[in-house]
Structure formats: C-alpha cells, structure tokens
Amino acid sequence: MNIAQIHSLFLNCHSVCTDTRTLESNSMFFALKGDNFNGNIYAEKALDAGAKYAIVDEASANTSEQTILVDNVLDTLQELASFHRNYLKTPIIALTGSNGKTTTKELINAVLSQKYKTTATVGNLNNHIGVPLTLLSMTDKTEIGIVEMGANHLKEIEFSCSIAKPDYGYITNFGKAHLEGFGGVEGVIKGKSEMYDFLSKHHNTIFVNNNDPIQVEKTKDHTHFSFGNLTHKNDVTVNFLNAQPFVKSEYKGLEINSNLIGDYNFNNIAAAITIGNYFKVDDAAIKKAIEGYVPSNNRSQIINKGSNKIILDAYNANPTSMQAALLNFEKQTGPKTAILGDMFELGSEAKAEHQNIVDLATKLDIDYISFLGENFHQAQLTSEKTKSYASFEDFKSENALSTLENATLLIKGSRGMALERVLDLL
Structure with missing residues (x-):
C-alpha cells in the first residue's frame, strides 16, 4: 500500500496515535519502535481499544484487515505527514531556537487564533516524531499551522523542514544549548540556521529580531520581516518598558502587560506581536492575546x-x-x-x-x-x-x-x- 492509499484511510480517522495509553477511538495507530519498546506488540491491543487501523512493520503483527504492513513505521509516519502537508497546502510557520521556543509558539498561537483557525505543536512535541504528529493534527479547517522544531544535532532542523515545508520561520536565539550534540556554539548557530537555509532556498519569509546581530547577519540577503526597538529600522517596532516583575511592552501606543516574568521574555512577546501584525491581526486583539496568556508546564x-x-x-x-x-x-x-x-x-x-x-x-x-x-x-x-x-x-x-x-x-x-x-x- 502506497502513501496516497494510506492517506486516504487516514482521512477517515479521527486522529493518529503512537501510545495505546492515550488512544482515541477511530484513530490510526503507528507501532513505533525504540530502544526499550516495540509498538508492534501493541497493535492488536490498539485495534481492540478502538483504533481503526494499525501501521506495523513486523509480519507477526499483521494479523487482520485493519493492520497495514510497511517497511518502517517511523518512515511511514514522516512520509504521511509530508504528504498531508502538501495535500492541505496550509500556510506553515516554523520556529526553533536555543531558548524560548515553546513560550514563543504559545504566544504566536494565542495572537493568531484571535483571527484564524490555528493548529500548533502541543507542548514541546518538536522532534522527528512530534513534527509529523503536529502536521497530522491539522485539518482542512486549519488556516495557519504553527510548528515548533527542536534539535540537538546538525541536520535535524533541515530534516524537520523537509517534512513541514514551512512558508515562514523564526529563530528565537542562538545560545549555549545542546553543546554536546552540536559540538559547540558555532555548531548551534549552524544547526538552527538550517531553517534559514530552507526558507531562503524557497524564497519564503523569515521573521527577524533586529536586536540580535546574528539574526541580522544571517538574513540580510533574504526575504525577511523584522522587529526591534526604536534604535533600529524595523517593519514593526516594539519597545520594552519594564519587567517588575512581569514584562510590560509598548506597541503602536498600546501598553501591553503580560503575565511573563523576566526581561528575557520580551523578545518572545515582541515576536508574537510582529507575526500578528504581519497577518493583520487587529492591534487590540494582539494586546488581548498577549495579556491573556498565562505560562504553565513549569515555564516561568x-x-x-x-x-x-x-x-x-x-x-x-x-x-x-x-x-x-x-x-x-x-x-x-x-x-x-x-x-x-x-x-x-x-x-x-x-x-x-x-x-x-x-x-x-x-x-x-x-x-x-x-x-x-x-x-x-x-x-x-x-x-x-x-x-x-x-x-x-x-x-x-x-x-x-x-x-x-x-x-x-x-x-x-x-x-x-x-x-x-x-x-x-x-
């Protein structure tokens, strides 16, 4: 069975699932493997629990008309996600960075959902499995998709972009994270910039923080939409007022009082404001979204x-x-x-x-x-x-x-x- 045929079956399912403990009825179960688990042995259990189909890659698990035997379940999950992304043609915003990815993603989602039907990465499911799951959670009702991409080695962002094919992208920053996998800060910059490489190659738009000299240098010859404070030439100007203790910003004369502590969260807020501006979200709605966002999951x-x-x-x-x-x-x-x-x-x-x-x-x-x-x-x-x-x-x-x-x-x-x-x- 080819990907197009599997996708046709997927469209008749409610969702995809990789864990029988969280399985929903009428879902498509993917029997993923890891160092300490083998989803193939749970395929029958998944079907008994209400899954409509189970994707397996071991002949011993191919026990019914509802199981679909493939060469590799993970490869199939990723190929299906890429096929689905092309099928929907939904505009995709991708973001990565060393710090603040998930908070920025949540803020962008809060702002854009004021005007659009959005689908965003849940939590920090941002790896080679999480990115496909995010794409497969999108439907024909999704007007904008927001995909967070994480990485701790070179070529991982490149691979995620090859699946998600983002139309827009933003890198929060380049910091001392995952130094072991990237081989140092220069490796971090190179690895995260794989998103820039993809967007530039396809002449897509990069959102840029003009207060970050690395971002400015990396994107100076590419299509971009920028933000920063009054000391820079920006497409959008957002000013930091204070963080005592919550970040307070100014945008188009509006004072925006967030529930985020620490001046390091200012750039995350400014990026969300900028992307809202780009997609023509009403200024008052942007303010409402930022002020209504309350951090959770042990983040600030x-x-x-x-x-x-x-x-x-x-x-x-x-x-x-x-x-x-x-x-x-x-x-x-x-x-x-x-x-x-x-x-x-x-x-x-x-x-x-x-x-x-x-x-x-x-x-x-x-x-x-x-x-x-x-x-x-x-x-x-x-x-x-x-x-x-x-x-x-x-x-x-x-x-x-x-x-x-x-x-x-x-x-x-x-x-x-x-x-x-x-x-x-x-």
Whole structure:
C-alpha cells in the first residue's frame, strides 16, 4: 500500500496515535519502535481499544484487515505527514531556537487564533516524531499551522523542514544549548540556521529580531520581516518598558502587560506581536492575546505558596537561559533564595559552564543559593551563602524550606532534574 492509499484511510480517522495509553477511538495507530519498546506488540491491543487501523512493520503483527504492513513505521509516519502537508497546502510557520521556543509558539498561537483557525505543536512535541504528529493534527479547517522544531544535532532542523515545508520561520536565539550534540556554539548557530537555509532556498519569509546581530547577519540577503526597538529600522517596532516583575511592552501606543516574568521574555512577546501584525491581526486583539496568556508546564510560572513567591522555571535549562534567569532574579525585591539544578547535554563544556553559573550567582544580590546535581556538586564554592548537593534526595534531607517566610524563590534546572519536586518541601 502506497502513501496516497494510506492517506486516504487516514482521512477517515479521527486522529493518529503512537501510545495505546492515550488512544482515541477511530484513530490510526503507528507501532513505533525504540530502544526499550516495540509498538508492534501493541497493535492488536490498539485495534481492540478502538483504533481503526494499525501501521506495523513486523509480519507477526499483521494479523487482520485493519493492520497495514510497511517497511518502517517511523518512515511511514514522516512520509504521511509530508504528504498531508502538501495535500492541505496550509500556510506553515516554523520556529526553533536555543531558548524560548515553546513560550514563543504559545504566544504566536494565542495572537493568531484571535483571527484564524490555528493548529500548533502541543507542548514541546518538536522532534522527528512530534513534527509529523503536529502536521497530522491539522485539518482542512486549519488556516495557519504553527510548528515548533527542536534539535540537538546538525541536520535535524533541515530534516524537520523537509517534512513541514514551512512558508515562514523564526529563530528565537542562538545560545549555549545542546553543546554536546552540536559540538559547540558555532555548531548551534549552524544547526538552527538550517531553517534559514530552507526558507531562503524557497524564497519564503523569515521573521527577524533586529536586536540580535546574528539574526541580522544571517538574513540580510533574504526575504525577511523584522522587529526591534526604536534604535533600529524595523517593519514593526516594539519597545520594552519594564519587567517588575512581569514584562510590560509598548506597541503602536498600546501598553501591553503580560503575565511573563523576566526581561528575557520580551523578545518572545515582541515576536508574537510582529507575526500578528504581519497577518493583520487587529492591534487590540494582539494586546488581548498577549495579556491573556498565562505560562504553565513549569515555564516561568509564578506560584504563591503561603507568604512566599516562587518563580518556577524547571522545564529546561542551559547556560544562556540560566544566566538570564539569574540576572532577572536579582532584580526581585525582598529576601531571595535560588535553587538551581544541573544543566544537561553540555558535553566537554559541562564543568566550565557549571562553574561559570556558580561564579555568577555568587556575585549577584541573592541571599542564598542551593546547587543540586553532580555537575554543580563538583564546582568550587567560595561563599557561605552557597551550598551544593549531589542529588535532590540530599537536598531534601538537609533543608527545612517549610520555615521560609516572605521570600522569593527561583527554581530552575534541566528537565531531568525534576525540580518542581521542591514545591512539595514548602
């Protein structure tokens, strides 16, 4: 059975699914394989649970008229997504970057959905599986698709673009993330810029932050639509007013008060405003969308617990985002405690980058800092206001956070550290 035939069957399904635990009836189940799982053994279970078809790549799983045997399930998922994207011809906005991808995607979706029927990446399903799933979630009612693309190696963004074929694209920034896979910052810039390469080759539009010299240099000879502050020549001007603690911006005389903490979120907001402007969303609707967006999923969340205010930013961390979070945290008033967890995927740079964060945090006006994880535990501490713990369990056994009162806490670390667990100690 070829892709066109599979697509014809897919159009009669309600959705696609790769996990029987979240399966919906009348869906198309893809029996993906991984190092520790084999979806083929669940194909029959998926059909019994209500799946209309199951895509398998092992003959032993091809047990009924509802199973479709292919050479490789993952390849088929990706080919089907690309076929579906061409079939719909929906305008696609793609975005990537080292930091702020998911927040920016959510803001863009909030703004554009004021005028259009949008379909956007759910959560951070932004890899070689998540991108196809996002495309396959789009229907003929989708007027604009928003696809987040993540990567930790070269050629991954190039591959995602080959599937999604974006008409528009935006790179949030180039930072010290996934250094191990990219081989350094230059590798990060090269890898993320694969989106620029695709868009330029097809003469499509790039959204550019004119305040970022790397973006300006990389896109100067290509079709672009820019934003920045009054010191630049921009297509759209958005000005930063303050972040005390939430980011306040000015756009066309409108004061926009967000629910996002930290001046590092200003560019994310400005990008969403700019893309809304490009797609002719009404100015008042843009303001309403930005002000109505409330962060979740451990991303710059503000949580009040008792007399304490908590800045929970425990979804991800790298040297660039950690530095930005600390510099913003120093601006908070009152007693300040930072609880910082290891940053992952830094390769040979891990030791130096963790020491850099320790040195920075120690110099800042922060009353007490706890460092959690093996990398931070190996760093040299030079102040009595700092202490390191090899694990969360060590931290938990030695700390009485329940006694904290009228304090502001920053909780930040890589996803694998699961630092949202700190909330249970308060």
